[in-house]
Structure formats: C-alpha cells, structure tokens
Amino acid sequence: xxxxxxxxxxxxxxxxxxxxxxxxxxxxxxxxxxxxxxxxxxxxxxxxxxxxxxxxxxxxxxxxxxxxxxxxxxxxxxxxxxxxxxxxxxxxxxxxxxxxxxxxxxxxxxxxxxxxxxxxxxxxxxxxxxxxxxxxxxxxxxxxxxxxxxxxxxxxxxxxxxxxxxxxxxxxxxxxxxxxxxxxxxxxxxxxxxxxxxxxxxxxxxxxxxxxxxx
Numbered sequence: 001x002x003x004x005x006x007x008x009x010x011x012x013x014x015x016x017x018x019x020x021x022x023x024x025x026x027x028x029x030x031x032x033x034x035x036x037x038x039x040x041x042x043x044x045x046x047x048x049x050x051x052x053x054x055x056x057x058x059x060x061x062x063x064x065x066x067x068x069x070x071x072x073x074x075x076x077x078x079x080x081x082x083x084x085x086x087x088x089x090x091x092x093x094x095x096x097x098x099x100x101x102x103x104x105x106x107x108x109x110x111x112x113x114x115x116x117x118x119x120x121x122x123x124x125x126x127x128x129x130x131x132x133x134x135x136x137x138x139x140x141x142x143x144x145x146x147x148x149x150x151x152x153x154x155x156x157x158x159x160x161x162x163x164x165x166x167x168x169x170x171x172x173x174x175x176x177x178x179x180x181x182x183x184x185x186x187x188x189x190x191x192x193x194x195x196x197x198x199x200x201x202x203x204x205x206x207x208x209x210x211x212x213x214x215x
Contacts, residue, residue, distance in 0.1 A: 004159060005151045012144040014046075014204060019140035021197050022084070022094055023129050025077040034063055046200075051207045058196035066193070076193060083185060083194050092184035092198075096134035099177035110134040114173065118142060121149075136181070139173055140201075167212035170205050178202050 026034070033039055040060070047056035066072045084094050088104070101108025114133035118125070123145050125131070125138055133139075146169065150162035182198040189195035 001156060001159065008147050008151050011208065012147040015140045015144040015147070018197070018201050018204070019137045019144065021194075022135070022137040022140070023126070025080045026073065028073045031066065031073055031076070035067065049207065052200065052203050055196055055200035055203050058192060059200060062191065062193040062196055065191075069191075075191070079189065079191055079194060083189055090188075092181055092188055094136040094181060095132055096136075096139070096173065096177045097132070099180045107132050108134075110173070110177075114139060114142070117169075117173075121146070134173075136174075136178065136201075143169060143174070163212050167209050170209055170212075174205055175202070175209070178205065 043056055043060055047053045047060070066076065069075055082090070083092055085091065088098055093106075095106055096110035096114075097106055097108035098104065101110055111132040111134040118133060121142075123142055125133060126141070129135070129137060131138060143166065146162070146166055150159060150166070153159050153162060178198070179202055182195070182202050185195040185198040
C-alpha cells in the first residue's frame with residue numbers, strides 16, 4: 001500500500017506540473033529552472049519510459065533550441081498566446097467544450113459536468129485562473145487532487161475503487177478530447193514546445209490508464 005501511495009504522489013506531481021504549463025506563460029525564472037540540472041534530470045527520468053520517450057525528446061529538443069532563441073521568454077509567451085488564447089479558427093483552444101461539446105462554443109456540457117464534479121468533490125478552481133471548468137489546466141489539476149486525496153484512504157478496497165474512479169475520469173474527461181487538441185497543436189505550433197507538451201500529456205494519460213487497470 002505504501003508503494004501505491006508513493007507512486008500516487010509522483011503521478012499527482014506530474015499532473016500538477018503539466019497543469020501549470022497550460023495555466024499561464026512561463027516566466028524568465030521558470031525558463032531558468034527548465035535549464036537546470038534538476039529539471040533536466042526529471043525530464044530524462046520520464047524519458048526512460050518508452051511510451052513517453054518520443055514526447056520527452058521533443059520537449060528537451062525545444063528547450064535546447066530556446067537557449068539560442070533571442071528573447072526566449074517573450075517568444076514563448078507569444079507562442080502561448082497564439083496557441084491557446086485566440087479564436088478557435090486560429091488557435092488550439094484548451095477547453096473540452098471545443099472538441100466534444102454540442103454547440104462548438106465555450107461553457108458547453110463538458111464545462112458544466114466538470115463544475116458538478118468539482119462541487120461534488122469540494123475542489124475549487126484556482127482564483128488566479130479565470131477559466132471555464134473544462135480548461136485542460138483545471139482538469140489536470142483536479143486529477144492531481146483526486147490522486148492525492150486517495151492517499152488518505154487506508155483500506156485496500158477503497159484505494160482500488162479510487163484508482164478505478166481516476167481511470168474513468170481520465171477516459172471520460174481528458175482522453176475524450178485531448179488527442180484532437182494535441183493534433184491541432186501540432187498543426188499550429190511552429191516552434192514546437194507546447195505541441196510537445198500536449199503530446200506528452202496524452203502519452204502520460206494513456207500510460208496512466210494502463211497502470212490503473214493493471215495491464
């Protein structure tokens with residue numbers, strides 16, 4: 001049981017890290033951290049998994065190219081804006097409603113379902129992130145909370161039920177639309193950092209589901 005809880009902590013940390021990348025632009029300080037030995041070691045360790053290696057290689061390659069990019073922080077912030085904050089026609093908007101909603105508009109059924117789910121579990125949206133509940137950063141953050149809360153359980157049966165709930169959430173609320181979102185990122189993100197992160201997100205979600213169902 002302790003092994004499961006330790007692994008859950010690592011899973012939650014990865015989801016919270018991915019969430020932070022979609023929540024706001026990286027600062028100069030953030031970028032310096034990404035060039036540090038600690039972060040590079042973290043990325044390399046993720047890349048040791050064959051399912052994650054292609055995406056991790058792309059993330060590392062884009063970070064290496066950022067070193068030579070003039071005004072790297074401003075350029076990457078512009079990429080973030082162009083990719084996630086403009087119109088649906090010109091951007092890969094990071095909301096489930098834009099891919100699996102019925103109207104093609106924001107705040108469709110997926111957002112309402114996430115609002116209800118967050119209310120049910122007593123999880124609030126970060127006040128600094130003024131976005132609908134089906135924004136990818138919010139969904140990934142919520143998943144991290146689900147995982148950490150399951151570590152408070154003591155009976156093996158309850159932990160198994162929590163893992164099943166997590167797998168169901170991933171499939172219904174994330175893998176139902178993030179592959180389409182990622183495909184759009186690949187088309188629009190010329191530099192490639194955020195499209196690599198999107199690819200990594202889907203790869204990790206799929207790998208996590210494999211773990212959760214015990215394959």
